Amino acid sequence: MEELPSFTVSQREQFLVENDVFGIYNYFDASDIFTQKYLCVVKEFRREMNLIDMDVVVPRIEIQRDKQLDYLMKGLRQLGPQFSSLDANRPWLCYWILHSIALLGESVDDELENNAIDFLGRCQGSDGGYGGGPGQLPHLATTYAAVNALVTLGGHKALSSINREKMSCFLRGMKDASGGFRMHDMGEMDVRACYTAISIASILNILDDELTQGLGDYILSCQTYEGGIGGEPGSEAHGGYTYCGLAAMILINEVNRLNLDSLMNWAVHRQGVEMGFQGRTNKLVDGCYTFWQAAPCVLLQRLYSTNDHEVHGSSHISQGTDEDHEEHHAHDEDDLEDNDDDDSDEGNDEDSANGDGIHHTSNYINRRVQPIFDSLGLQRYVLLCSKIPDGGFRDKPRKPRDFYHTCYCLSGLSVAQHAWLKDEDTPPLTRDILGSYSNLLEPVHLLHNIVMDQYNEAIEFFFRAA
Numbered sequence: 001m002e003e004l005p006s007f008t009v010s011q012r013e014q015f016l017v018e019n020d021v022f023g024i025y026n027y028f029d030a031s032d033i034f035t036q037k038y039l040c041v042v043k044e045f046r047r048e049m050n051l052i053d054m055d056v057v058v059p060r061i062e063i064q065r066d067k068q069l070d071y072l073m074k075g076l077r078q079l080g081p082q083f084s085s086l087d088a089n090r091p092w093l094c095y096w097i098l099h100s101i102a103l104l105g106e107s108v109d110d111e112l113e114n115n116a117i118d119f120l121g122r123c124q125g126s127d128g129g130y131g132g133g134p135g136q137l138p139h140l141a142t143t144y145a146a147v148n149a150l151v152t153l154g155g156h157k158a159l160s161s162i163n164r165e166k167m168s169c170f171l172r173g174m175k176d177a178s179g180g181f182r183m184h185d186m187g188e189m190d191v192r193a194c195y196t197a198i199s200i201a202s203i204l205n206i207l208d209d210e211l212t213q214g215l216g217d218y219i220l221s222c223q224t225y226e227g228g229i230g231g232e233p234g235s236e237a238h239g240g241y242t243y244c245g246l247a248a249m250i251l252i253n254e255v256n257r258l259n260l261d262s263l264m265n266w267a268v269h270r271q272g273v274e275m276g277f278q279g280r281t282n283k284l285v286d287g288c289y290t291f292w293q294a295a296p297c298v299l300l301q302r303l304y305s306t307n308d309h310e311v312h313g314s315s316h317i318s319q320g321t322d323e324d325h326e327e328h329h330a331h332d333e334d335d336l337e338d339n340d341d342d343d344s345d346e347g348n349d350e351d352s353a354n355g356d357g358i359h360h361t362s363n364y365i366n367r368r369v370q371p372i373f374d375s376l377g378l379q380r381y382v383l384l385c386s387k388i389p390d391g392g393f394r395d396k397p398r399k400p401r402d403f404y405h406t407c408y409c410l411s412g413l414s415v416a417q418h419a420w421l422k423d424e425d426t427p428p429l430t431r432d433i434l435g436s437y438s439n440l441l442e443p444v445h446l447l448h449n450i451v452m453d454q455y456n457e458a459i460e461f462f463f464r465a466a
């Protein structure tokens, strides 16, 4: 008798996920005609019959803002005992929830805002930095989360609550003589620590040569043979660390030291048949990589356009990030142009230095360029497979929702929606957004994952504070 092929555990898990995902897509496609044809009529009928709050014929491709906000606001007010395992991650919970609310274009009321500022103030250590909760050891990850949460809240009270002088000392304390950063006193050194330290220093306007010294060498040593970046030298390339390494290299103006060709090749191939991204080769799709992988793709695409611009002397770029390129990666972007909408006008070459000589704002191309990943496919994965109809997002079907995945699914969805953008002020076209245009989220700053308006407010505030 012929032997049946035996599959590995990884193969079996992959088949199961594909089965779930394609089951959802098939179900949606089968019901799509009805939804498209009768949705308006059904909506009208429900409004007339006062049934608007009932979950009858919910268009599944919609973001369902009310449900999302309900889930997020409840989480910000109170969390059940099942969250006790996240006791050392409380600033993260603040950031994941507040950033998700901001992405939806909403804000919290004064009471919640004051409570969040006071709570984060109690997490700030007497020698700078923020711990995972009041009295806990300051840690770079929770410091990044606290700073991003406070910047997201915005306003004088939140921004001035961050002690910049002590933060500067804390960051210096985390710097290792080899060039990298440690997550906490005597803690592990990795690319996360490098990114969080540089992101914090950059936004607070306290970045200097002492912090950047030797850092590029360390991050460079974490780029693997596959092209992506691992957590530490010798580790496997992973989306989370690739985002951290690339963003840090851009922030310190050393990005062209990386092998950008192999990095881009690695990143785009992490989008699988499910249309979502995986974190590393041969692993399963996961909604959170919508941000960790799509953001590097967009950053790389803009870098290529900048380099192309410098090589060919054309002027398609409205804002630059790096004026000290040592290497140029010439790239013919014609095949990526969105030709039927090519209203390419000549841009000026203003830069976006924010007082410290480091260029913070990611590049914009002064014409529409097709993303290097399947943006609509990615939006489809997030909205159909990661979204929970009751609010919140998850890793993949059969998994429960959580605030981490809600934050990074929404952040990635925003990146995908704005991936065609030619500049900060031009809204995406209807066809860039999967589902109705009301799905459109606020744009984020790709290097910090903070909503642009709040990022701009913080940059101005800390420029004046210097």
Ligand SMILES: CC(C)=CCC/C(C)=C/CC/C(C)=C/COP(=O)(O)OP(=O)(O)O
Pocket: 141, 144, 192, 195, 196, 238, 239, 240, 241, 244, 278, 279, 280, 283, 284, 286, 292
């Ligand atoms: C700003 C900041 C602190 C960023 C952190 C970046 C980040 C998400 C790093 C990923 C960490 C990691 C090793 C995940 C692998 O988990 P896994 O083995 O469960 O998942 P996988 O199978 O998808 O690889």
Ligand SMILES: [Zn+2]
Pocket: 286, 287, 288, 289, 395, 405
């Ligand atoms: Zn995940």
